Structures are given as structure tokens and as C-alpha cells.
Amino acid sequence: MFTLGFALGTARVLFVEPSLGRWMATLIELPLMLCAAWAYAAWLIGRFQVARTAAARWAMGGCALLLMLAAEFALGVTLFGRSAAQQVQAMISGPGLAGLAGQLIFAAIP
Secondary structure, three states: OHHHHHHHHHHHHHHHHHHHHHHHHHHHHHHHHHHHHHHHHHHHHHOOOOOOOOHHHHHHHHHHHHHHHHHHHHHHHHHHOOHHHHHHHHHHOOOHHHHHHHHHHHHOOO
């Protein structure tokens, strides 16, 4: 999912944001990511035979969320040269907040 997000995010920033703006570009990318997450979660559940219990599915979603947030945080700090505080601010304001909401939905999918 992170690889797909990186690819779509790159396309969003380079091709969609210049003409439609950050908000609209984010709102276009978000449903694509969530649809992919739905399909990928279904495949992973079958592949690894994740139990049909709420606890097992919430654990799967929680681990995925933590890994996604850690990867996004590391990417923002290393690739974009943001401080930790700047990265957190980018994630909790403007289009970053829509992305964060999408990540919470992503975690609830399993």
C-alpha cells in the first residue's frame, strides 16, 4: 500500500495538483487508495488466514496503520527535509488531515 501511495502521491503532486490544487488532488487520490486497500486487505486476509474475529481484524488494521504512519513520517522527515514537528503539522492540517482520515478508514477496512 505504501508503494502504491508513493506512486499515486507522486502523480498527484506532479500532474494533478498544479491544475486542480492540493485539496482536489487529495480528494481524487483518496478513493483510489481506499479501493486498493479494500482489495489488498481481502487478499491478505485470505493469504494469511486471518481469523474472523474482531480482535484479529482490528489488530491487522492497527498494525497496518502504525506501519503506514511510520513510513509516511520517515518519508516526510528524510525525503522532504521536514522536522518532526513540521511533518506532524502537515499530517494534521489541510489536505494532510483528509489523508489522515483516509488512513484511519484504511485501518478499519479489515
